[in-house]
Amino acid sequence: MKKITKYDLEKYSRQIIIDKIGISGQQKIYKSSVAIVGCGGLGTSVAQYLSMSGVGNIILIDDDEIILSNLNRQTLFTEKDIGNNKSKILAFKIKKIHPTAKIEYEENKLTSKNMDKIIKKFSIIIDCTDNFESRLLINKYCHNNKKILISAALQNFDIQAFIFASWKGKDNPCYKCIFPNVNKNESISCDEMGITAPVAGLGGLIQANLAINYILNFDVNFKELILLDCTSLNTRKIILKKNLKCKICRK
Numbered sequence: 001m002k003k004i005t006k007y008d009l010e011k012y013s014r015q016i017i018i019d020k021i022g023i024s025g026q027q028k029i030y031k032s033s034v035a036i037v038g039c040g041g042l043g044t045s046v047a048q049y050l051s052m053s054g055v056g057n058i059i060l061i062d063d064d065e066i067i068l069s070n071l072n073r074q075t076l077f078t079e080k081d082i083g084n085n086k087s088k089i090l091a092f093k094i095k096k097i098h099p100t101a102k103i104e105y106e107e108n109k110l111t112s113k114n115m116d117k118i119i120k121k122f123s124i125i126i127d128c129t130d131n132f133e134s135r136l137l138i139n140k141y142c143h144n145n146k147k148i149l150i151s152a153a154l155q156n157f158d159i160q161a162f163i164f165a166s167w168k169g170k171d172n173p174c175y176k177c178i179f180p181n182v183n184k185n186e187s188i189s190c191d192e193m194g195i196t197a198p199v200a201g202l203g204g205l206i207q208a209n210l211a212i213n214y215i216l217n218f219d220v221n222f223k224e225l226i227l228l229d230c231t232s233l234n235t236r237k238i239i240l241k242k243n244l245k246c247k248i249c250r251k
């Protein structure tokens with residue numbers, strides 16, 4: 001396990017002084033490994049906050065280039081970055097936040113063919129994509145390979161977030177249990193729906209927070225949907241049930 005240095009003690013002092021974290025919690029955060037799929041509004045926020053928290057192994061995956069209309073919400077990107085690949089620029093930016101971390105990036109889109117090679121060594125997969133095709137693919141991979149999946153979706157002022165471990169415990173649902181009939185070609189992109197900076201940022205923050213809760217062994221509920229209405233700031237939770245006929249996770 002990584003030795004906590006004097007530098008770490010100072011940098012992460014405000015986390016380490018929390019009883020539920022301490023030095024051992026900070027070490028758990030450092031040795032955790034997270035794959036962030038999609039470097040848009042959700043992904044940039046997740047990457048920023050997990051690297052500030054001290055996560056030591058991160059891969060960023062996105063085949064898109066940065067465009068001007070991304071800049072209202074995709075934190076860490078600036079006008080100078082337009083035209084460059086999102087994962088590459090984000091990797092460069094978060095390396096400045098956490099220089100001793102191992103930060104990798106992948107400029108290709110995840111497919112069923114390349115997925116195993118790219119994300120195999122990461123234990124937490126954070127789905128920050130904006131289409132059902134990728135979400136269903138990632139869900140299947142996470143179930144079959146016993147990965148923790150943290151997913152979120154944004155629509156105007158509404159945020160949905162989940163943490164799944166469908167392979168762990170017989171009642172835990174997977175993403176497909178909740179959305180059994182989605183069409184893989186259906187788009188849920190911010191480009192078509194509209195989104196504000198705080199809503200995108202909050203969605204990513206909820207995902208980052210769920211990841212930290214899991215890393216620190218807090219009591220994580222793998223059977224709930226978290227809903228946040230950003231106009232009223234009301235939060236609701238819905239208990240999710242495993243679909244016993246689910247094509248992905250039924251026994």
Ligand SMILES: [Zn+2]
Pocket residue numbers: 166173174175176177178243246247248249250
């Ligand atoms: Zn399922």
